[in-house]
Amino acid sequence: MKEFIDNIPKAELHIHLEGSIEPKMLLTLAEKNKIRLRYNTIEEVEKAYHFKDLKDFLYIYTQGTKVLRKAEDFYDITKAYLSKVYSQSVLHAEIFIDFQTYSRRGIRSEIIMDGITSAIKDAKRDYGASAYLILAFLRHLGVREALKTLIEGVKYRDDLIGIGLASTELGYPPEMFEKVFEEARKYGFKTMAHAGEEGPAEYVRNSIEVLKVDRVDHGNRAMEDSDLVKMIVDRQIPLTICPLSNIALGNVKRLEEHTLKKKLDMGMLVSVNSDDPAYFGGYVNENMISVTKALNLTKADIVKLANNSFVSSFLPEDKKKYYLEMIKRYSE
Ligand code: ADE
Ligand code: ZN
Numbered sequence: 001m002k003e004f005i006d007n008i009p010k011a012e013l014h015i016h017l018e019g020s021i022e023p024k025m026l027l028t029l030a031e032k033n034k035i036r037l038r039y040n041t042i043e044e045v046e047k048a049y050h051f052k053d054l055k056d057f058l059y060i061y062t063q064g065t066k067v068l069r070k071a072e073d074f075y076d077i078t079k080a081y082l083s084k085v086y087s088q089s090v091l092h093a094e095i096f097i098d099f100q101t102y103s104r105r106g107i108r109s110e111i112i113m114d115g116i117t118s119a120i121k122d123a124k125r126d127y128g129a130s131a132y133l134i135l136a137f138l139r140h141l142g143v144r145e146a147l148k149t150l151i152e153g154v155k156y157r158d159d160l161i162g163i164g165l166a167s168t169e170l171g172y173p174p175e176m177f178e179k180v181f182e183e184a185r186k187y188g189f190k191t192m193a194h195a196g197e198e199g200p201a202e203y204v205r206n207s208i209e210v211l212k213v214d215r216v217d218h219g220n221r222a223m224e225d226s227d228l229v230k231m232i233v234d235r236q237i238p239l240t241i242c243p244l245s246n247i248a249l250g251n252v253k254r255l256e257e258h259t260l261k262k263k264l265d266m267g268m269l270v271s272v273n274s275d276d277p278a279y280f281g282g283y284v285n286e287n288m289i290s291v292t293k294a295l296n297l298t299k300a301d302i303v304k305l306a307n308n309s310f311v312s313s314f315l316p317e318d319k320k321k322y323y324l325e326m327i328k329r330y331s332e
Pocket of ligand 2: 014015016166194217275
């Protein structure tokens with residue numbers, strides 16, 4: 001089964017670029033840019049990667065972003081992520097990036113976009129794999145900051161497929177951001193929001209009904225509202241599930257209790273993703289292998305998850321069809 005999972009063509013739709021900085025890369029960039037971190041060795045970094053909850057994780061994650069200064073740093077982390085996941089048969093990725101963390105340190109969006117888009121171009125040339133970018137708003141910084149960031153994002157309309165909400169969920173309900181999402185849709189951005197990771201089912205419902213998102217990130221706690229589950233199934237609203245993240249952040253106690261398989265069996269459009277692979281113990285394939293063991297997933301489940309990853313993507317219809325055919329041929 002591991003080999004089947006490793007080689008099946010797939011897309012990854014929920015990955016924060018900053019969450020892909022491996023400890024070795026973190027230390028290399030820190031040394032290069034003369035940034036003082038609290039750690040000196042890979043072992044020390046790894047020891048620090050134990051989290052009480054999302055807030056606790058976000059603090060350490062934000063510390064890690066301090067090593068990024070120049071376009072070449074953004075290039076290096078993007079290239080490292082794309083080459084790693086290409087080796088896992090990820091043929092398309094939709095990657096969250098953040099402007100707000102950097103603008104506060106005087107790093108302009110041009111620097112970020114220059115590095116990241118160059119790496120995406122090179123990956124396309126070298127592997128034929130594609131990647132789209134999603135601008136994430138940090139919900140704890142509020143609505144005005146999100147609107148300002150949206151205007152900044154419009155400059156890169158051709159390189160950003162969409163916008164999303166990330167960071168601390170509890171206390172920052174989706175409806176706060178209604179106007180931001182309404183504006184973003186006018187510019188033609190696809191929209192999504194982290195919801196139901198820590199927050200209640202109501203946050204998932206309001207992401208769909210008020211923000212009118214195209215996709216929900218996580219969405220785990222939607223299961224607490226059966227009418228909402230029915231709506232998600234009927235409307236085939238994609239949920240990007242991140243099993244190892246849910247365990248690392250204490251949102252699910254044991255993988256055996258994860259609702260991924262239930263969701264699949266109910267006909268929900270779920271995919272498996274890594275969220276922050278350098279922090280949570282694995283990339284998309286490690287996530288798939290772990291849930292397969294814990295939930296006794298079958299080959300048919302894996303094929304469905306791979307299919308769902310492309311169906312839930314923002315790729316054009318002809319590309320989706322092409323990849324679905326590829327999976328069909330692979331699994332016959
Ligand atoms: N940013 C990076 N990882 C995140 C997560 N799991 N939830 C919310 N915001 C995030
Ligand atoms: Zn996330």
